[in-house]
Amino acid sequence: MFVYLQMIETPEERSKFESIYLLYRDTMYAVAYRILQNPQDAEDTVHHTFLKILENLSKIPEIDCPKTKGYIVTIVENRAIDIYRRKKAHPTVPYDEKNVGTTVAYDGSDALAECILKLSPRQRNLLILRYHHGYELKEVAKMLGITYSNALTIEKRAKKKLKTICEEAEMI
Amino acid sequence: MITDAMLREAAGEAERFLLAHLPESQPHHFSPRFERRMRKLISRANHPVRYLVLRYVAAVLLAVFTLFGAILAVSPEARASVNGWIRRPFFDYLYYFYKGEDKTAMAEYELTAVPKGYQLVDVIQSEGGKTYLYLKHDRSVLEFRYVCAAGTDHYFISIKDFDQHSVTVNGVLADVYISKKEDDTNVIVWQDPSENVVFHIFAEADKAALIELAESVQKTN
Numbered sequence: 290m291f292v293y294l295q296m297i298e299t300p301e302e303r304s305k306f307e308s309i310y311l312l313y314r315d316t317m318y319a320v321a322y323r324i325l326q327n328p329q330d331a332e333d334t335v336h337h338t339f340l341k342i343l344e345n346l347s348k349i350p351e352i353d354c355p356k357t358k359g360y361i362v363t364i365v366e367n368r369a370i371d372i373y374r375r376k377k378a379h380p381t382v383p384y385d386e387k388n389v390g391t392t393v394a395y396d397g398s399d400a401l402a403e404c405i406l407k408l409s410p411r412q413r414n415l416l417i418l419r420y421h422h423g424y425e426l427k428e429v430a431k432m433l434g435i436t437y438s439n440a441l442t443i444e445k446r447a448k449k450k451l452k453t454i455c456e457e458a459e460m461i
Numbered sequence: 462m463i464t465d466a467m468l469r470e471a472a473g474e475a476e477r478f479l480l481a482h483l484p485e486s487q488p489h490h491f492s493p494r495f496e497r498r499m500r501k502l503i504s505r506a507n508h509p510v511r512y513l514v515l516r517y518v519a520a521v522l523l524a525v526f527t528l529f530g531a532i533l534a535v536s537p538e539a540r541a542s543v544n545g546w547i548r549r550p551f552f553d554y555l556y557y558f559y560k561g562e563d564k565t566a567m568a569e570y571e572l573t574a575v576p577k578g579y580q581l582v583d584v585i586q587s588e589g590g591k592t593y594l595y596l597k598h599d600r601s602v603l604e605f606r607y608v609c610a611a612g613t614d615h616y617f618i619s620i621k622d623f624d625q626h627s628v629t630v631n632g633v634l635a636d637v638y639i640s641k642k643e644d645d646t647n648v649i650v651w652q653d654p655s656e657n658v659v660f661h662i663f664a665e666a667d668k669a670a671l672i673e674l675a676e677s678v679q680k681t682n
Contacts, residue, residue: 315488318489320483328492335495401467404471
């Protein structure tokens with residue numbers, strides 16, 4: 290039985306996770322560390338993210354591509370924010386609020402993208418996973434470690450806030 | 462009105478922009494603890510089917526042991542035929558399960574020769590025993606655990622990629638499992654038959670150091 294089971298694990302499948310690990314671990318650490326400012330917490334975040342990646346390995350068709358990188362960065366940032374919030378609720382070390390999530394001033398020409406970037410990191414990440422990566426909301430909930438109903442609420446609020454931001458920017 | 466098509470395009474552009482503004486990543490020297498955890502995860506990823514089968518097997522075995530416990534609970538003949546902790550290797554695991562009815566009151570133990578640099582960070586009290594977790598500044602872990610028959614009927618440890626050595630701890634037979642991987646945690650397992658207690662110590666230590674640690678364990682009550 291085990292001989293048969295070993296045979297269906299192709300070398301490609303075997304090396305996929307390891308390749309992702311070697312390619313993205315430093316980037317993931319940098320993203321997590323920027324938020325958490327603590328090496329151990331950043332490493333825990335990277336480890337947890339790899340657990341999530343392993344659960345969703347089949348959904349990653351290509352290892353070295355911007356979409357995969359975006360997916361991985363989104364998951365690691367989300368996890369780091371979770372840990373940050375937990376630490377903030379029970380503070381043992383000082384955390385700097387401004388480091389939470391990636392916040393950069395958009396200088397491109399897509400007005401709606403600029404509005405999306407003004408959402409909270411969690412709302413923004415959910416919309417990116419839903420609309421750019423094309424995942425179902427149930428899949429997104431699993432990836433972000435939240436319940437389906439929570440994901441529904443975040444999506445609803447994200448769209449409402451996005452509409453408000455767009456109206457304020459006189460886009461719509 | 463923001464359509465789904467507009468959202469798809471804008472979300473893609475937002476992600477592209479975020480990726481272009483990621484923090485600069487330098488090669489990071491990850492801690493030994495992280496590397497160990499990742500090696501386990503990679504091993505699990507490399508053999509997903511085997512991992513699932515082993516999980517299934519573990520679940521089945523636990524069910525069997527529970528059933529066995531139930532039989533012992535209602536059958537005086539079955540109870541009379543067995544007594545004490547029994548070790549059974551199974552694939553990459555060692556199962557320790559208690560058979561018998563003469564369960565002792567829970568004894569307390571402590572590690573009296575904790576190696577230099579380790580600090581006690583947690584003591585986890587479970588129904589059948591206690592786990593002491595020690596940590597060093599470099600995140601090296603030392604775990605001392607004991608399980609008494611009074612509360613737990615079985616537990617198992619993974620011995621995948623370990624070499625087994627038979628040794629003695631204060632004259633009692635014991636097993637040392639030395640990892641085939643460099644810088645990994647090794648383990649020593651032994652029993653105190655008079656108290657129906659099984660012990661283990663996980664540490665980044667060699668065979669002699671593990672025996673020394675085990676021999677330093679003392680009963681406190």
